[in-house]
Amino acid sequence: MSREPILQPTADFVDDDRDLRPQRMQDMVGQREVYARLEIAVDAAEKRGDQLGHILFDGPPGLGKTTFATCIPRDLGVNFQIASGAALAAPKDVIPYLTNAEERSVLFIDEIHRLPKAVEEFLYPAMEDFRIDLTLGEGVNARTINMQLKPFTLIGATTRTGLLSAPLRDRFQMREHLDFYTIEELAEIVRRNAGKLRVEIETDAAVEIAGRSRSTPRLANNRLRWVRDYTQSKADGRITLGVARAALEMQEIDVKGLDRQDRKYLETIARVFGGGPVGVEAVAHTMNLTVDTLIDEVEPYLLRSELVVRTPRGRKMTAAALDHLGLGGTASPAAGEQQRSLFG
Numbered sequence: 001m002s003r004e005p006i007l008q009p010t011a012d013f014v015d016d017d018r019d020l021r022p023q024r025m026q027d028m029v030g031q032r033e034v035y036a037r038l039e040i041a042v043d044a045a046e047k048r049g050d051q052l053g054h055i056l057f058d059g060p061p062g063l064g065k066t067t068f069a070t071c072i073p074r075d076l077g078v079n080f081q082i083a084s085g086a087a088l089a090a091p092k093d094v095i096p097y098l099t100n101a102e103e104r105s106v107l108f109i110d111e112i113h114r115l116p117k118a119v120e121e122f123l124y125p126a127m128e129d130f131r132i133d134l135t136l137g138e139g140v141n142a143r144t145i146n147m148q149l150k151p152f153t154l155i156g157a158t159t160r161t162g163l164l165s166a167p168l169r170d171r172f173q174m175r176e177h178l179d180f181y182t183i184e185e186l187a188e189i190v191r192r193n194a195g196k197l198r199v200e201i202e203t204d205a206a207v208e209i210a211g212r213s214r215s216t217p218r219l220a221n222n223r224l225r226w227v228r229d230y231t232q233s234k235a236d237g238r239i240t241l242g243v244a245r246a247a248l249e250m251q252e253i254d255v256k257g258l259d260r261q262d263r264k265y266l267e268t269i270a271r272v273f274g275g276g277p278v279g280v281e282a283v284a285h286t287m288n289l290t291v292d293t294l295i296d297e298v299e300p301y302l303l304r305s306e307l308v309v310r311t312p313r314g315r316k317m318t319a320a321a322l323d324h325l326g327l328g329g330t331a332s333p334a335a336g337e338q339q340r341s342l343f344g
């Protein structure tokens with residue numbers, strides 16, 4: 001398992017996405033129901049002068065889990081610390097975060113499904129009673145002392161709620177699932193972020209970038225950054241529909257927003273496994289990727305757009321996927337034509 005660097009507990013952590021990440025919940029686009037519920041919880045906690053209840057976010061990568069988790073403490077006007085579940089290998093790793101937590105402050109644990117069981121269990125009393133049980137000494141001399149913590153808020157984020165143990169899940173007062181964005185919402189994000197990047201963009205170009213971003217804000221931002229570079233290098237610095245299309249075609253991002261890896265996944269199932277059904281492990285192995293990468297990053301959008309379905313015997317391509325790849329048989333246009341139409 002790859003170890004990820006732990007971000008130091010600090011109020012002003014370094015965010016590599018800072019230029020485009022909304023700083024306040026009200027600046028976020030979409031997720032209206034989630035936003036409405038969180039706004040009530042934040043408002044009520046502020047009115048009571050209490051800590052906010054613990055919150056768990058889940059959903060595929062790039063949909064706003066970290067953004068919500070970092071906007072909430074700003075909205076509350078409290079400090080926050082950020083840690084990654086992958087880096088908290090033992091209870092001793094999480095102790096500094098807990099003892100540093102100020103009253104009403106937020107501790108954000110990203111990838112919380114990667115916490116080992118011992119750390120999860122250590123967190124239970126911290127979450128429930130703001131208390132940790134420390135064992136000092138060894139063997140017959142060992143004794144347990146209780147240490148009182150300041151009341152704080154734990155925010156967890158995960159791409160896989162299924163991997164979280166039920167007792168941990170149940171200790172979060174709010175559980176919010178983030179879903180994919182509509183093209184209109186993504187186009188709005190692209191339009192606003194073009195402004196932040198100080199580049200002019202035409203409305204239909206923003207819609208085009210949105211449509212090729214797999215319903216995911218992070219991808220919309222990445223594509224926008226690339227289109228901006230392309231525009232500034234190859235065109236007059238203004239993003240038009242034609243320029244946006246040319247830039248995305250150069251990156252091999254097709255009209256459905258699939259990139260080379262997505263198409264390789266579909267092609268692997270088609271060519272190597274006869275369209276499926278096939279176990280995800282076999283596909284991952286053939287593509288030389290981890291199962292986690294496939295399940296977390298590649299499959300959610302392909303499943304959602306019904307290019308792939310899950311069956312009891314494994315993954316299976318749909319007719320739409322065959323059509324999209326130009327393997328759809330007699331009813332579909334010739335492969336060469338289809339290949340061109342993929343790009344628009």
Ligand SMILES: Nc1ncnc2c1ncn2[C@@H]1O[C@H](COP(=O)(O)OP(=O)(O)O)[C@@H](O)[C@H]1O
Pocket residue numbers: 017020021022027028029030031060061062063064065066067068157189217218221
């Ligand atoms: N609701 C939103 N409104 C505007 N931008 C968003 C929204 N959600 C995500 N983004 C953008 O997408 C990027 C990735 O989101 P992030 O919160 O890091 O995703 P996650 O933590 O779920 O993987 C953010 O930096 C931000 O710029």
Ligand SMILES: [Mg+2]
Pocket residue numbers: 062065066067110157
């Ligand atoms: Mg994140």
